[in-house]
Amino acid sequence: MKLHVITDGKRTADELVSILCSIHSQADHIHVREKNRSAKEIYQIVERLIDGGIPPKKLIINDRVDVAHSLGVGGVQLAYHSLGVSEVRKSFPDLQIGKSVHSYQEAVEAEQAGASFLLYGHVYSTMSKEHLKPRGVEELKAIASAVSIPVIAIGGITPEKTSELKNIGVKGIAVMSGIMSAKDPLKAATLYQTNRRKAGSDERKL
Numbered sequence: 001m002k003l004h005v006i007t008d009g010k011r012t013a014d015e016l017v018s019i020l021c022s023i024h025s026q027a028d029h030i031h032v033r034e035k036n037r038s039a040k041e042i043y044q045i046v047e048r049l050i051d052g053g054i055p056p057k058k059l060i061i062n063d064r065v066d067v068a069h070s071l072g073v074g075g076v077q078l079a080y081h082s083l084g085v086s087e088v089r090k091s092f093p094d095l096q097i098g099k100s101v102h103s104y105q106e107a108v109e110a111e112q113a114g115a116s117f118l119l120y121g122h123v124y125s126t127m128s129k130e131h132l133k134p135r136g137v138e139e140l141k142a143i144a145s146a147v148s149i150p151v152i153a154i155g156g157i158t159p160e161k162t163s164e165l166k167n168i169g170v171k172g173i174a175v176m177s178g179i180m181s182a183k184d185p186l187k188a189a190t191l192y193q194t195n196r197r198k199a200g201s202d203e204r205k206l
């Protein structure tokens with residue numbers, strides 16, 4: 001299972017660079033999701049992350065295909081308001097394209113349109129999506145067995161949820177507040193990573 005860390009749009013550029021450079025060794029992917037920043041600001045932050053030692057392929061840019069393409073990073077994450085998967089796929093055949101989905105139908109369509117992986121959520125209740133009912137694991141389980149691209153779970157994921165998600169065929173977890181708002185983000189990321197590895201080895205023992 002992969003660990004995706006999602007930025008929360010609440011930090012100054014300096015804080016963001018400092019947190020991400022300190023935790024990146026524990027993360028498989030880092031999604032730069034800074035919805036209130038311009039393409040230029042995101043570009044400059046990502047340049048600093050790369051200069052700070054984060055391998056470009058680890059970085060996934062939310063929404064901004066232009067930034068992802070011009071910096072040659074690991075991919076783009078498309079939301080409902082983003083360009084469509086098939087339009088992006090047509091122009092960038094080799095780009096890793098993640099698509100955020102919220103139903104079985106959206107998941108199947110995103111795979112058909114050429115998505116490389118899916119983020120499905122929000123699975124558990126979370127302060128990051130306050131007042132919105134969580135979707136639970138049933139639909140997630142159905143999606144994970146219906147599509148052949150990796151499905152990543154997002155929303156309210158604590159380290160303890162890792163093995164439940166692993167058991168239903170999810171290929172990764174995406175975490176925002178559990179790491180970005182932690183008093184010690186490196187310690188938090190390490191705990192997620194340890195549980196993720198443990199979930200993998202428990203499964204191999206079965």
Ligand SMILES: Cc1nc(C(=O)O)sc1CCOP(=O)(O)O
Nearest residue numbers: 121122126128155156175176177
């Ligand atoms: C950014 C995001 N997208 C979601 C979706 O359902 O697509 S849920 C979510 C927030 C996840 O935050 P946390 O790890 O703090 O619960």
